[in-house]
Amino acid sequence: MAKQITIKCGKSKNKYASGVTAADVAKDKKIDALAASVNDKLVDLSTKIRKDSEIIFVTYDTHEGKEIFHHSTAHLMAQAVIKLYPKALPTIGPTIEGGFYYDFDHSPFSPSDLKGIEKEMRKIVTEKLEVKRKQIPYKEALKLFKKNKYKIELIKEFEKEGKKVSVYQQGKFIDLCRGPHIPNTSYLKAFKLTKVSSAYWRADSKKDSLQRIYGVSFPKESQLKNYLRLKLEAAKRDHRKIGKELDLFSFHEEGTGFPFWHNKGMIIWDEVMNYMKAMLKKNNYQEVRAPLILNKELWLKSGHWDHYKNNMYFTLIDGQEHAVKPMNCPGHILIYKNSIHSYRDLPIRMGEFGLVHRHEMSGVLAGLFRVRSFTQDDAHVFCTEDQLKDEIKKLIDFVTEVYSTFGFKDYQIELSTKPQDSMGSDDMWKNAENALSAALKEKKIDYKINPGDGAFYGPKIDFHIKDCMGRSWQCGTIQVDFSMPERFDLTYEGKNNKKHRPVMLHRAILGSMERFIGIMIEHYAGKMPAWLSPVQVKIITVADRFNKYAEGVKAKLEEEGVRVEVDNKKETIGRKVREAQIQKINYILTVGEKEEKTKTIAVRTRDNKVKMGVKPDKFLKDIVKEIKEKR
C-alpha cells in the first residue's frame, strides 16, 4: 500500500531532523518502499528531506512502484549486457505493461544468450551495488556518452526542450535516466528475460534496426512462478492449437492468411451468425449482401484508392481494373443510392456479414486474429445529423448486450481521432468527434483517447473486451463519417421538400467472425458453452448389444436439435470417456445394461461428475433450456 506520511523537519520535538532521507523514514515506519513521492515529486529513497514535507512511499503494489521496479531491472539487464558484450550500445529501455525491454545496437542475440545475461544479472544483484543519481550539465553528458550516438541524440533533444539531464550509476554502469530507481541492485530478485526480437530506433523502419530484449521482474520468486504458470496456461489456450485439436479450421501454404473452416468450426460460426442475425432483426436492421469484386471507379470515388490501395487486391475483368472489396461501405452506399429516401425513412440501418479481403503484411498474420480474408459483422447507419447521437447511443447498447451474451462482461472503450492521412475538412472531423464523445458522456462511460488513430474517413470508438485471462482484444468499432455521403452525393428529402445530406455510421460489433471466434476459443479454452459447442453430447456404449438403445437416445435428442454423436467403437469405457473429454464435449452419456433396463442414461458433466439413472426426457429438457438460454 502506498502510505502517506507528513513529516516535520528540523523541529526539536520531531524525531526526523532536517536532512533525514526518505529511506530512513521508510525504515522507521517499516514500509517496503522502492521510491518516494515527496511533495508530489517522485524521487529516490536516498533523497534528503530538509523541510516540512508530505511523503507518499511508492511500493511494488502501485503502478508507479511496478514501473520503477521494472525499469531498475532494465538497467540491471543493460549493465549485464554491456559486461558480456562490450560492443553493445544501449539505447532506450522503458517499462511496458507487466515488464520491461531494452533496445541495444548489437548483432542478433540468441535465446541462449539470454540465459548468460540472466546469470550475469544475478551476479550483479549479489554485489548489492548502490544505485546513485547525478544531475549533470549537457556538456558533461555529451562527453560521457560520446561513444553512443543514440544517447547523444536524446541528450540533444533534452537540451532543445530544456529538460535537465540526470544519470544513474550502479557499479561501473552509468545510464541516462530520469529515474527514480530502487536504492540498490539487491532489491531485484525474481526476474526472467522472456524473449528477444528486433525493433527499430524510434519505431521507424528507415532507421537502425536494434535488438530488443524483453523481461519480467517481481519482488518475490513466487510471483515470477505464478507469472510463468499464467504464460503456460495462455499457451495451452492458443486458438491455433485448439483449432487443430478440435478440427475447427486450418491454414495452408496455398493461401497464406486465408482460413479454411472445417465442419465443426462452421457449427460455431453458424451459431454466432444466427444469433447476430436475430439481433439485427431485434434492432430494426435490414440485411443486405453486396458483391466481392467491384470496378475501380467506385474505389476511386470512395477514397479507398488513394488511402487504402496498399492493402487491396486487384484483378482485370474485360480489360477493366477491378478491386476485391476491403470494406463493405461502398456497396451499401450503392444500395442506398438505388432509391430516393425521405427523412421519414431514416435512420436506415443496413447490415451485412461482409467478406472482405485485405492484403496485410505477411509479418502481421497470426492465426484467426489477423488474416487476409475475413467476414465482418458490418453495418452502416444512414441518419440525419439530429439522429446521430441517439444512434450512437443505441449502438453502444447493442454492443454491450452482444458482449454479455458471449460471456465478456469487462470491456474498455477508446476514442480515436483524426489521423495524418485523412479526408474531409477539419470541421467535419470536429463534429464527428464531438458526436462520439457526447454519446459516451451521456452514457456515462469512461473512455481513453487515442489521438490520430481514426479511420481515414472519420473518427471512431473501439471496444476492447477482456478475456478470462485479463488480456484485452479489440472487437467492436463505431465510426462517424460525414465524408462518404459527400463524395457519393447521398441525399434524403427533408420536411421542407429540399435535399439534405445524411450522416453515415460504420459499425462492427464482433469485429470479424474469424477474430471473434478465435478470442472465444481462448476465452473458453475450447470448452464452448453448449449453444456454441460443435458436439454437445457424446453417447458411449458399454458393449455392442447396447448400440440400438444408444441410437434411440440419440434420435430423441436430435429431434430437438441437440448435436449428438454415438461412440460405439470396441474400446474400453475409460478410453472413450477420455476421447470425448479431449474433444471438450459438454455431456458424456454412457449406456449399458443398467440404463437399458431402467430406460435411463448416465450423465457425465465437464466437471467430471457422473450421475446415474437420469431419465432421457429430463436430460433433454435441461440441455435444451441451457442451449436456449445461451449459458
Added chain:
RNA sequence: GCCUCCGUGGCUUAGCGGCAUAGCGCGGCAUUGGUAAUGCCGAGGUCCCGAGUUCGAUUCUCGGCGGAGGCUCCA
C-alpha cells in the same frame, strides 16, 4: 515488408555428413468391457522447395516458401 528463431508420416517429436526415432492417431486381429489411455500385429516419410559444397546432404552454405515471437499495422 523488416529482424530473430523454427520447418522430420495426419499430430507431437528424437536424431545425424553415410538403411530416418518414438508416442499419439490410422488399419487388422483378439478382448464385450461400467467412467481420464486393453493387448498384439501392421501400413504410413521427396526429413518444406530449389541451388551449391561433398564420393555422399534430412544434416553444412545460399536463395525461396511457410510458421512463431517482435517492429509496424489492425477487424
